[in-house]
Amino acid sequence: MSETTQSTTERSTDQPLQTTNGETAEEARSEWVDYQFDGQAKLAVESLDVHYGDDHALKDVSIEIPEESVTALIGPSGCGKSTFLRSLNRMNDRIESARIDGSVALEGEEIYQDGVDLVELRKRVGMVFQAPNPFPKSIRDNVAYGPRKHGDIETGALAKLLGRSDEEQERELVEQSLRQAALWDEVVDRLDDNALGLSGGQQQRLCIARALATDPEVLLMDEPASALDPIATSKIEELIHDLAEEYTVVIVTHNMQQAARISDQTAVFLTGGELVEYDDTDEIFEDPESQRVEDYVSGKFG
């Protein structure tokens, strides 16, 4: 669990990306990923390379993600989408063999440098995983877990003894988070039941509520709906849409209709861990510049 910080390496960004095994022979061009948008960039990624041992999982990715929007990452399995996502809150640090070079800046502040407080970073950049991973605790404890650990809410025995218990505040926060995740009505009567007793879709929404309770600025979602039925999926899609008003959402998905429905801009990763095209979602799905991206989004390969 050693958390090391790699130094930033300087690389020239205007050199064209190399394609090794594209289905349609074509050179990726740097202008395809040069996406202009109004407003602030929440996350600015520059020349990001990730290796797992000898495996080059992510190749020289540069991308700016605008704030208060939904950015979809699409691409075939093994193209590095999840790796990219995990780089944004440094969860890759937990993988022993991972080596990360390049730069990721959150509101202009480099996250890959010495002295970065990972706890603080992950408070600001929350994450929802592919498979629901609720803690084996009650629903209430799951949602309140983050704030309690951060010391925002104190309900321990000592706080009670001192008359400083924030139970009321906690109750409100739990309700608000569960409402945001569209789960409140289903669990209002059993907040103290074990979260593992919920269905898969409910568990995933609980994980979203849990992430929202810590009030992050950025929410990373790794195929949050991949294990869910259509009804639960549509609930989560609605939720993501609403979240974009306050949060910056980055979502990995295999489902291209889903990306088209919920995202403002889409980044397409193709085999070999390279970012091929990044643009408004409409542009990507209706008029992509890369032939390979067009093949991929129209279902010809991938």
Place this chain on the structure above:
Amino acid sequence: MSSTDADYSGWQTALRRRFRRGREFADEAGPSALATVLLGTGSLLAAFVGFLLVSSLTVVPVAVFVVTAAYGYGRHQELTVRALTLATTASTILILTLITVFIFVEAWPTVEYASVEVFGVSVPGLRLFVQTNWDAVSPPIRYSMVPMIHGTVMVTVVATLVAGPLGVAAALFLSEIAPPLVREVVKPGVEILAGIPSIVYGFVGFTVLSPWASDQFELLGQGTYLFVGVVVGLMALPTVVSVAEDALNSVPESMKSGSLALGTTDWQTMTSITLPAAFSGVSAAVLLGVGRAIGETMAATVMLKGVPKLTKPLYNAFYGQETLTSLIARNYGEADGLQMSALFVAGVILFITVLLISVGSQYVEARMRSKLGGEA
């Protein structure tokens, strides 16, 4: 099925079905195979009876059994192997049952001798537990288990206090903090330590720890419950570390990541997520250590004074008299009659205690497992 079957009650139907299945089996197997199995079973039972009667003729049914088994393995391999494995299972259970029955039967004379009348009802064995005097030489001869139970409790408590916290903390480090290289070297190393014979630990305790302790604390003589407990605790430590580490390692990575991704520290994740999720396994590890401490014989025998007396005051761990195990180990050589039976009483107490702990730990584990919904 005929219409009259409806008239039969449940057990009769079951019996008929069993009988029919037996007959189908006999039909399928063929007469030669059936004869082999019957002869084998018969000779095995005869050998067992002969063994119980201590008859020199036992060799005949044993020989018959061996020949039958060999013949059966050649001609009807499938059936013979099935019958033989069944026979080994049955004899394992039978032997263990007989041993259990034996220690209870051997313990009975002392239990009966130590009967006390309570409100006109004779309660067997009560005096073993209500008075603390052990006098096997001058009449009235009195036996008491209290000093030894006290000694065992003292040693076990000290050993648990040593092995529990240290073992769980070490397991946490190995599983959650240590770099892979350290884990790969230390884990097998710890497991090797678990295999060191207890007499070696006891010997080190006797030659190094006890003299040092009696010197430092200005004790009269050597051997204290405190340091026997420490030695036994160290002895149990590798087992605790190894089992607890396995339990912690089995907590899914996704759960730990989920906690860390919420912006918690490694320590918060360990104490709030990993340890509770692995609680069943970790407590099983500690209970295994406790079980080892209770049953530990050599270290206690080597280090303790061997005087069946209570310490004064009761919590005084700087005396070391006798534990249940060391009582047996020290006295079985010269004991006979009632005293031998008294040693068996100590054995029965150990047997029941360890049984309860083992059942208890499995109950805790089963409950946690159902609570976690199959996780951990």
